[in-house]
Amino acid sequence: MRTATKTLLALTAAAAFGGFAATVMRDGLETPAEAAPAAATPMAALPTAVGGQPLPSLAPMLAKVTPAVVSVHTKQRVRVSPFGNDPMFRRMFPELSQERINESLGSGVIVDAQQGLVLTNHHVIEGADEVSVTLSDGRTLKADFVGSDPDTDIAVMKIPPQNLRALPLADSSALRVGDFVVAVGNPFGIGQTVTSGIVSAVGRSGLRGLGFQHFIQTDASINPGNSGGALVNLNGELVGVNTASFNPRGSMAGNIGLGFAIPTSLARNIMGQLIANNGVVIRGTLGLESQDVNARLAQGLGLDEARGALVTQVFAGGAAASAGLKPGDVIVAANGERIDGRDGLRNFEGLQAVGSRIALDVRRDGKPLQLSATLREQPKSLAGLELDPRLAGAVFAELPEQLRQSGYAGVLVESVARGSRAAQNGLQKSDVVVAASTGSFADLPGFRASFTQAPAQLVLRIMRGNRRGDLPMQ
Incomplete structure (x- = not known):
């Protein structure tokens, strides 16, 4: 109790001092240069003790933490044409295109000093051609890409294991509000x-737009550039990887106390899969399609409340x-985790590994039923020729979870071979197939079925893009 009281006093004092300092800076900026005072006014000092006890400080803990938090610097080479994205003019005048290097900054956390493993966000290193890491002691080291998972926004890099300090990973499931x-x-x-x-x-x-989600929410400021940094407890243990802040007016409008971090329980699982599976994550799936339960459906199904994921299709041979x-x-x-609808079930599935045993709480004809399922591997892509000869040359994949969170459903056209039947039919890479004459579907297994x-x-x-249309396959 005494330790908690000390910490609370420190945080309260720090917050008060921060507000005081900001006021002093603002007043100084608003004072005309020629109106300098004749004599300096002494500034109040923080007390050295409160209630007879020395003022507690986070400094000893942070002295152990900060050497493990790094700055991540990325470079991406892009070709820029004065004709923008017009493919015809870019082909006609390739000599007018110029190479430009885009640079960005983010943060990362060393989690294994012996192997030089660094955790960061996928969006920090996405599309980068070169990545380097700057340590707190000023050293800059080249980083090698191990793998990343855009749907959970976790990426793993490796740097030379030369006199590194790593953060221990805490059990994030023990966190309490x-x-x-x-x-x-490093914003x-x-x-x-x-x-x-x-x-x-x-x-x-x-x-919306943040992939599979099981975030820690905090009012600690997570500013632009803090992405991939460390969220630690008062023991200096990593409990989360900072990933996003929320402000209706945009991230540059300032912090309003809504920050989000990926818990270490999830980050540890994803990191293990990326290392074991050559940089990719293999997810499990139940093998079904579902929809939300509205009030009308709830009444017809004999449910007490309008919530849950109503199973609309069960795929043969699935979990x-x-x-x-x-x-x-x-x-x-x-x-034991509450499922309110289709998106909630999909989010739960996406965070589970292949082979996971899942206890399902089900309502059948309004009566409770307990079932157990073992998740099977979710296919990442599907060749069009396996579905129909008219789709030969196309490869279909699951939609990125960011698109799903933005309201899309369907499958992504991952690639289209030049001159193939699919290409002749007008299908293009990055098209999103939202419906078909074959029947309803919401994801890749449904599309296949x-x-x-x-x-x-x-x-x-x-x-x-922003256009919708129907494409007949000949």
């Missing part, structure tokens, strides 16, 4: 910064089929 946390990073490339706050929520999800799930079942919880019987006429409804 109200626990004190400290965010350390704007000005050097390391430290902000403090409390845990505002755990297991936070439902944020759900083996577990005994049927269309019409409503999944209301998985491993819709081709059980070859349709006489195959029409794909696609999104290309």
Whole structure:
């Protein structure tokens, strides 16, 4: 109790001092240069003790933490044409294109000093041709890419293991709302910064455009450039990887106390998969499609409340089929975690590894039912020729979770071979197939299942940029 009181006093004093300093800076800026005072006014000093006890400080803990928090510097080479993205003019006048190097800054955390492993965010290193890491002692080291997972925004790099300091990974599942946390990073490339706050929520999800989600929410400021930095507890252990801040007016508008970090329990799992699977994550799936339960459906299904994921299709040979799930079942919880709808179930699935045993809390005909399923590997891509000859040459993949969180459903056209039948039919790389004449689907397994019987006429409804259209496949 005494330690907690000391820490609270320190944080309160630090907050008060921060506000005082900001006021002094603002007043100084607003004072005309010629109005300098004749004599300096002495500034109040912090007390050396409170209640007879020395003023506690975070400095000893941070002295151990900051050497493990690094600055991540990326370079990306891009070709810039005066004709923008117009492919015809770019081909006609290639000599007018110029190479430009885009540079960006972020943060990272050393988590294994012996192997030189560094955790950061996927969006920090996405598309980079070169990555270097600057340590707190000023050394700059070249970083090698181990792997990344855009759907959880975790990336792993490796640097030479030369006199490094690593942070121990804490059990983030033990975090409680109200626990004190400290965010350390390198915003704007000005050097390391430290902000403090409390845990505002755990297991936070439902944020648009941020992939699979199980965030720690904190009111510690997470500024631009802090991404990939460390969220630590008062023991100096890593509890999360800073990933995002929220402000309706944009990240540059300032902090409003809504910061999010990826918990170490998830980061550890993703890092292990990236190392073991040559830089990729293999996810498990139940093998079903579902929809939200509205009030009308809840009444018809005999449910007390309008929530849960209503199973609309069970794919043969999948985990759900083996577990005994049927269309019409409503999944209301998985491993004790509340499931409110289709997106909640998909988010839960996306955070589980292949082979995970899942306890499902189901409602069938309004009555409770407990089922157990073992997740099977989720295919990452599918060749069009496996579905229909008219799609030969195209490769389809799951939509990035960021697109799903933004309201899209369907599959992504990952690639189209030049001169192939799919290309002749007008299909292009990065098209999003949102519907087809084969039947309804929401993801890659559903898309595959819709081709059980070859349709006489195959029409794909696609999104290309901001345009939507129907594409007949001949």
